[in-house]
Amino acid sequence: xxxxxxxxxxxxxxxxxxxxxxxxxxxxxxxxxxxxxxxxxxxxxxxxxxxxxxxxxxxxxxxxxxxxxxxxxxxxxxxxxxxxxxxxxxxxxxxxxxxxxxxxxxxxxxxxxxxxxxxxxxxxxxxxxxxxxxxxxxxxxxxxxxxxxxxxxxxxxxxxxxxxxxxxxxxxxxxxxxxxxxxxxxxxxxxxxxxxxxxxxxxxxxxxxxxxxxxxxxxxxxxxxxxxxxxxxxxxxxxxxxxxxxxxxxxxxxxxxxxxxxxxxxxxxxxxxxxxxxxxxxxxxxxxxxxxxxxxxxxxxxxxxxxxxxxxxxxxxxxxxxxxxxxxxxxxxxxxxxxxxxxxxxxxxxxxxxxxxxxxxxxxxxxxxxxxxxxxxxxxxxxxxxxxxxxxxxxxxxxxxxxxxxxxxxxxxxxxxxxxxxxxxxxxxxxxxxxxxxxxxxxxxxxxxxxxxxxxxxxxxxxxxxxxxxxxxxxxxxxxxxxxxxxxxxxxxxxxxxxxxxxxxxxxxxxxxxxxxxxxxxxxxxxxxxxxxxxxxxxxxxxxxxxxxxxxxxxxxxxxxxxxxxxxxxxxxxxxxxxxxxxxxxxxxxxxxxxxxxxxxxxxxxxxxxxxxxxxxxxxxxxxx
Amino acid sequence: xxxxxxxxxxxxxxxxxxxxxxxxxxxxxxxxxxxxxxxxxxxxxxxxxxxxxxxxxxxxxxxxxxxxxxxxxxxxxxxxxxxxxxxxxxxxxxxxxxxx
Numbered sequence: 001x002x003x004x005x006x007x008x009x010x011x012x013x014x015x016x017x018x019x020x021x022x023x024x025x026x027x028x029x030x031x032x033x034x035x036x037x038x039x040x041x042x043x044x045x046x047x048x049x050x051x052x053x054x055x056x057x058x059x060x061x062x063x064x065x066x067x068x069x070x071x072x073x074x075x076x077x078x079x080x081x082x083x084x085x086x087x088x089x090x091x092x093x094x095x096x097x098x099x100x101x102x103x104x105x106x107x108x109x110x111x112x113x114x115x116x117x118x119x120x121x122x123x124x125x126x127x128x129x130x131x132x133x134x135x136x137x138x139x140x141x142x143x144x145x146x147x148x149x150x151x152x153x154x155x156x157x158x159x160x161x162x163x164x165x166x167x168x169x170x171x172x173x174x175x176x177x178x179x180x181x182x183x184x185x186x187x188x189x190x191x192x193x194x195x196x197x198x199x200x201x202x203x204x205x206x207x208x209x210x211x212x213x214x215x216x217x218x219x220x221x222x223x224x225x226x227x228x229x230x231x232x233x234x235x236x237x238x239x240x241x242x243x244x245x246x247x248x249x250x251x252x253x254x255x256x257x258x259x260x261x262x263x264x265x266x267x268x269x270x271x272x273x274x275x276x277x278x279x280x281x282x283x284x285x286x287x288x289x290x291x292x293x294x295x296x297x298x299x300x301x302x303x304x305x306x307x308x309x310x311x312x313x314x315x316x317x318x319x320x321x322x323x324x325x326x327x328x329x330x331x332x333x334x335x336x337x338x339x340x341x342x343x344x345x346x347x348x349x350x351x352x353x354x355x356x357x358x359x360x361x362x363x364x365x366x367x368x369x370x371x372x373x374x375x376x377x378x379x380x381x382x383x384x385x386x387x388x389x390x391x392x393x394x395x396x397x398x399x400x401x402x403x404x405x406x407x408x409x410x411x412x413x414x415x416x417x418x419x420x421x422x423x424x425x426x427x428x429x430x431x432x433x434x435x436x437x438x439x440x441x442x443x444x445x446x447x448x449x450x451x452x453x454x455x456x457x458x459x460x461x462x463x464x465x466x467x468x469x470x471x472x473x474x475x476x477x478x479x480x481x482x483x484x485x486x487x488x489x490x491x492x493x494x495x496x497x498x499x500x501x502x503x504x505x506x507x508x509x510x511x512x513x514x515x516x517x518x519x520x521x522x523x524x525x526x527x528x529x530x531x532x533x534x535x536x537x538x539x540x541x542x543x544x545x546x547x548x549x550x551x552x553x554x555x556x557x558x559x560x561x562x563x564x565x566x567x568x569x570x571x572x573x574x575x576x577x578x579x580x581x582x583x584x585x586x587x588x589x590x591x592x593x594x595x596x597x598x599x600x601x602x603x604x605x606x607x608x609x610x611x612x613x614x615x616x617x618x619x620x621x622x623x624x625x
Numbered sequence: 626x627x628x629x630x631x632x633x634x635x636x637x638x639x640x641x642x643x644x645x646x647x648x649x650x651x652x653x654x655x656x657x658x659x660x661x662x663x664x665x666x667x668x669x670x671x672x673x674x675x676x677x678x679x680x681x682x683x684x685x686x687x688x689x690x691x692x693x694x695x696x697x698x699x700x701x702x703x704x705x706x707x708x709x710x711x712x713x714x715x716x717x718x719x720x721x722x723x724x725x
Contacts, residue, residue, distance in 0.1 A: 589721030592648045592656075599644065 001047030002059050005077045005130055008044055008087060011037040013123035019116040030112040034119045035098050041126065042091035045084070052084040056477050060132050060196065071187075078132035078195060081477035082328065086129045086260055089335045092458075093252045094122045096451035100343055101244040103448040104350055114154065114242070121147035125253050129260065133193035134183045137261065141179075141225065144254050145172045151249060152241040164237040171234040175224020182217030186268075189214065199267045208272070215268055215275040218261075226258025226312045229286045233539055235309055239301040243346030246301060251308050251342050252335035259315045259331050263478075266324045280320025284408045287313030289536070291418035295425070296522075296532045299356045300345045303426050307382065308338055310415055314397055317408060323400040325475045329466040330393035332474075336462055337381040337390060340455035344375035347448055348430065351441040358426055363435035367442055370449045372431050374456040379427055381459040383420030383500045386493070389463035395496055396466065399489055413499055420503030428511040632673035639666035653705045653715045657698060664694045 015037035019030045062076030098118060105114050124147055128140035146169070153165025187193055189210060190201040205211060222228065227235040238250050249255070262269065262279070269275055290309035297303045311334050318327035348364060348371060349356055365372040381388035384395070394416060401409035443449065466474030509515045522529045534540070643666060646659030668687045675683025709715055 584725040587723060587725045589724030590717060591720070592717060596648050599648075 001044060001051050002079050003061075004044050005048060005079050006061075008041045008091075008130065009123045009127035011041045011123075012119040012126065015119040016116050016123065019112055019119065024112050027111045030115045031098070031102050034115040035095065035102075037119060038091060038095045038098060038122055041122075042088075042095050045087040045091045048079060049084045049088050052079065052081050053477070056081050058196070062132060062194075073135050073193065074133055075136055076132035076194075077130045079130065082260075082263055083129050085328070085332060085474075085478060086256075087126065089256075089332050090122070090125055090129065090253050093335055093339050093455075094118070094125075094248060096454055097244045097248040097339065097343070100247075100346070100448050100451045101242075103445045104244055104346055105242065108242075110154070114151075117147060117150050117154070118244075118248070121151065121249060121254070125257065128257055132195060134186060134195070134198075134265075135193040137264070138176075138180065138183055141221065141257065141261075142176065144257060145169060145176070145225070148172075148238070148249055148254055151245040152238045154241055154245065158240070161240040164234075164240040168234040168238050171231050172224045175220050175231050177220075178217045179221030179224075182214050182220065185210070185214040185217065195264055198265075202267055202271050205271075211268075212272045212275060215272045216278070218265060218268065219275060219279060222258030222262050222316065223282065224258070225261075226255050226316060227286075227309055228258075228282050228313065228316055229289055230538070232286060232290070232309050233542060236302055236305045236535070239299070239305050243301065243342055243349060246305070247339045247342035247346065250305065251338035255308065255312055256315075256331050256335065259312065259319065259327055262316065262319045263324050263328050266319070269319070270322070276320050276322065278320070280317050280405060280408055283313045283315070283317030283320050284411045285313070286310070287317060287415040288411050288418070289313075291415045291422070293532055293535050294422040295418060296529060297422075298358055300348065300358050300361075300426065300430060301342070301356060303358075303422060304338070304341050304345055307341075307419065307423065310419060311338065311382075314394065314412065314415070317412070318397040318400060321397075321400045321404045321408065323396070325466075325479045326393070326396040326400050328478050329396055329474050332466075333381070333389040333393040333459075333462055336455055337378040337388075337459040340374055340378040340452060340459055341382065343448070343452050343455065344371050344378065347371045347444040347452065348441070350448075351444060352439045355439060358430045360436055360439070361430040362433045364431045364441055366435065368444070370443060370453065374449075374452045375431065376427060377456045378459050379420075379423040381463075383423055383503060384416055384496055385420075385500050385504075386497055387460075387463065389459050389461070391493075391497070391500075392463035392467050395489075395493055398496055399492055402489075402492060413496065416496060417499050417503045420500040421507050424504045424507035425511050428507055432512060629673060629677040632669060632677075636666045636670040636673065639663075639669065651716050651718055653708075653717050654702075656717060657701050657705070660701075661694060661698065664690060 012034070015033045018033055023029045023033065058078065058080040060076060060078045062074045064072065065075045066073045098115070101114065101118070105111050108114065121144065124140050124143035128137055128144060131137040131140060149165045149169040152168050153162050155161045156165075183193065186198060189205070189207070190198050192198060192201070202211070224231045235250060235255070239246055241250075269279060287310045290306045290313060294303050294306035294310065297306060311330070315327045315330050315334070318324075318330060347368065348361065351368060351371075352361065355361065377388070381390040384391045386392075394412075398409060398412050398416070401412050510518055510521075531537070640663055643659045643662030643664075646662065647656050650656050650659060668690055671683040671687040671690070673683075675681060675687070705715060708720065712719060
């Protein structure tokens with residue numbers, strides 16, 4: 001099956017082509033083509049996974065795409081356990097989201113365009129996963145960014161959606177600028193883009209300074225794509241897109257591409273100690289930063305968006321602490337329960353006719369049993385309650401943090417508490433409590449609830465593949481570097497479970513039983529509340545920076561371009577014209593003037609020749625004998 | 626004694642007079658006459674050299690020059706007549722179509 005790996009991105013791409021060129025007006029057919037293409041891709045991925053489990057080795061195919069003296073760019077496929085697991089995650093979540101979209105986007109006029117874009121995104125993401133060199137991964141990286149832009153701004157007539165799409169793309173572009181320079185530096189140092197060859201090259205390298213710079217620049221790519229601080233600003237705004245888009249792209253897959261790159265290039269980062277520290281702290285900071293903001297958000301999708309930011313921070317932190325296993329494991333579990341959370345939110349939004357403010361909801365569990373149940377299961381998984389999926393992966397990360405960096409361990413624990421707190425705040429406010437009599441919720445159709453239920457099953461059980469008591473679990477197949485932490489740490493497991501439960505109880509006390517009124521707390525700590533509510537004013541700071549510094553520099557550059565550079569080139573032209581304008585008066589049109597000039601010059605030459613002593617000159621005068 | 630230098634001086638003087646006329650006369654026919662004068666100055670030069678260096682080549686060259694001068698005058702006058710018919714004037718100042 002591995003030989004068929006190249007088909008995996010090709011099938012959704014073919015679906016995209018078919019929908020765009022042939023079936024633009026046929027709603028049912030477009031949806032079916034997209035789903036069928038992804039299902040076949042999913043089956044091939046499953047085959048690859050089984051094959052890789054039986055013989056865990058790396059297979060690589062490569063074709064020369066372009067060859068010049070000094071530069072060779074290949075297109076290729078690299079299948080190892082890491083790629084196989086990612087393929088499985090992406091294909092399963094995409095198929096489920098596409099089935100869900102059949103119900104969610106039913107009333108939309110651009111139904112077929114949605115499925116076309118989803119297929120294009122799927123093909124780019126899958127192409128990114130199986131890439132075997134940095135150039136190809138960059139190519140698909142940008143393509144995934146493009147699809148994200150198209151899907152965020154799907155309802156482009158809404159100005160906020162169009163702006164959000166721009167924001168996402170431009171923020172990513174800033175990050176990708178650094179990423180590209182990093183890739184080029186890699187090529188300069190190792191003369192190849194290929195992952196495997198660079199891994200070998202790093203072991204025999206002796207220029208640590210250059211490698212540090214390179215690793216830092218390559219890290220900028222994931223900072224943008226996986227929305228780490230300070231380039232996290234696009235992800236909350238990306239919620240302007242339709243909810244299936246948020247579920248697929250901004251929870252499960254695209255934002256995971258950054259973490260995937262960190263895993264792929266792990267040897268590069270691991271060889272530079274300082275960069276690993278930076279990665280770990282950036283991840284840890286993002287985790288707690290986003291968790292604090294999520295506590296005060298009122299829009300259901302925004303809470304989930306900040307939760308995604310926080311979990312991505314966990315993943316990046318794990319990789320920074322040296323455990324590629326923990327980061328990828330959390331990525332896998334997170335994909336399932338976060339996608340489920342977003343699909344549940346979509347179900348609620350769809351049923352309440354686009355209402356997204358949790359305070360306007362309430363008592364939803366009465367009419368939407370399946371949605372509520374799956375949502376609560378996913379929230380339990382996210383909070384890290386055993387034995388759900390999130391518990392195993394989050395504990396893996398906390399275990400690594402405990403051994404490596406106690407500060408980050410504390411950060412992780414606080415963020416875990418906040419995670420369960422804000423998730424159950426959401427649940428108690430939206431799903432329980434008093435109903436809003438103006439809204440009439442109803443349970444969603446089967447094509448929406450069935451994918452959610454399937455994801456719920458995953459959220460419950462997928463954690464076991466990486467649990468410490470499994471012989472050949474996740475860690476056996478996916479690992480890198482010298483770092484493996486063995487054994488069950490009962491203290492840690494009990495500790496984190498208690499913290500998560502404490503979060504749930506606090507949320508219950510404040511938002512359900514209302515022992516302490518949240519409004520009173522908000523008023524008492526109003527400076528903190530204001531800071532959090534405005535997302536630490538990061539957007540305003542960026543806006544100020546862009547308006548004052550960026551635009552002013554741009555104005556200066558424009559002035560230089562207009563006055564100085566254009567001045568020089570126009571000046572040359574003007575000078576030529578001006579001098580021509582003055583010199584033309586020589587042509588009087590009268591023959592006698594011309595004749596006068598001839599004779600004057602002849603006389604002058606004669607005098608000059610006569611007064612010089614050169615033999616050739618005397619010969620000319622003498623008549624050339 | 627009349628030496629070669631006297632003849633050369635005469636020819637030079639005549640040439641300069643002819644040159645001055647060619648460059649400053651307004652009437653085209655006067656210009657032609659000045660050109661004739663320049664050619665005759667050259668002729669004097671040639672004949673003088675032929676006499677004092679005892680080489681007939683100078684005189685032969687002079688005859689060539691006379692013939693060419695005659696032909697050139699014929700053509701020049703024909704041109705002036707044609708221009709007069711078009712522009713109704715023989716002043717060289719009026720033939721300034723190549724003016725800036």
